[in-house]
Amino acid sequence: MKVVLAVDQPRDATIAARFLEVVRLPRGTALSVMHVIEVPHRALRFPGQQGMLADWRKESVMSARRLIDRLVPPLRAQGLRVRPVVKEGLPGPVLLDTAERMRTDLTILGPHGSSRLRRFLLGSVSELLLNEAPGSILIVRGRSRGRRDRGMSVVLAMDCSTDAKSAAGFLSKLRLPRGSHVILLHVEEDADRELARISGMGRVDLTQAVERAMRERKRRTLLMLERMGRKCAQQGLAVDHVFAEGSPAEAILSAAERHRADLIVMGSKGLTGIDRFLIGSVSRKVARHGPCSVLVVRKRRR
Structure with missing residues (x-):
């Protein structure tokens, strides 16, 4: 099985990773843990800000890798083949392109924050994938009482x-x-x-x-x-x-x-x-x- 786990904020990424500790993927699954860095459009229009943009990109990549590195060990302990991935662009189109190129069986989206704006953005990303992605979609929300020792x-x-x-x-x-x-x-x-x-x-x-x-x-x-x-x-x-x-x-x-x-x-x-x-x-x-x-x-x- 080929799976992409899209992660954003640390809290939301943790919720999605913990869900996979309860509902476990088949052993041997190829799991790509992906973070998409969205570059501000305004910064691209001003040549004088290119130095600041380069520094921001570098810090964003490092932050994304730290986030993913915290999630990888428990996932590998489940027998999954985990690959960290950091990309740049708009989250929806990047995830869709990845799902199509990799021919993924499942794309997993975390809750992506709790603000009204983030809920709207989650809806736009999830609905794009629901409409267009070649595989299945799992939207993880924080409300879960299931545990490995208690069931769900x-x-x-x-x-x-x-x-x-x-x-x-x-x-x-x-x-x-x-x-x-x-x-x-x-x-x-x-x-x-x-x-x-x-x-x-x-x-x-x-x-x-x-x-x-x-x-x-x-x-x-x-x-x-x-x-x-x-x-x-x-x-x-x-x-x-x-x-x-x-x-x-x-x-x-x-x-x-x-x-x-x-x-x-x-x-x-x-x-x-x-x-x-x-x-x-x-x-x-x-x-x-x-x-x-x-x-x-x-x-x-x-």
Whole structure:
């Protein structure tokens, strides 16, 4: 597995690193710990400030390396192949370019501070990566009660889509702490949405078509949840099946609050099964408003 961990401020980098002490990556993972130095645009426009800019760049690189050096030893102790990386540019485009060139399976973003401006910048970076990155995205937030000796609570949003199955497969590769609890969540949209989805079929009696489609989907969902539950149980994880109705994004966020989740795992196209934009809006909403860390899984494009 190829992973990029993007780090910024010391506190936020520590939060992300501690999360990886609880939810561990597979042994042998190639992990690039990256800091992006953003050069002030004004400084580039004034030739007389080039000397000061060179000194600032030198100090910024040294500071970034000190930050990364503090994170590397415990990550290497987990059996990861860690490589420190310091680059210059705008964080979003640099991370996206790195993910595409390295063909990363996962990019990890820390909370990036708590100010309103930093939350906005985090949203712009994370949404760029959610939309464009070739692999999965993990947004780490500070609220985590899980520990290696106590376990954690994970909400795994499932339906019968390929993306949801990829999310389940990705979760199975991670080394969750013993005693962890997985909530397998399936959201059933109401009949009105189902009716709107198939209204272009040209059928006179759409009600029967809706009922048949919903029965078949429920049958396939129950089989899929049963298989996933067995796999989780084989890994020593406690499993609960939870069914909800309504808006997928709202149901996922509500379940995360109710079960005091440490992590939400879902496919990049969400749970609606419509077109890419509408489906993607589910994962974007959960990633932005989730009360805990959020892992959005996308199969890497070949």
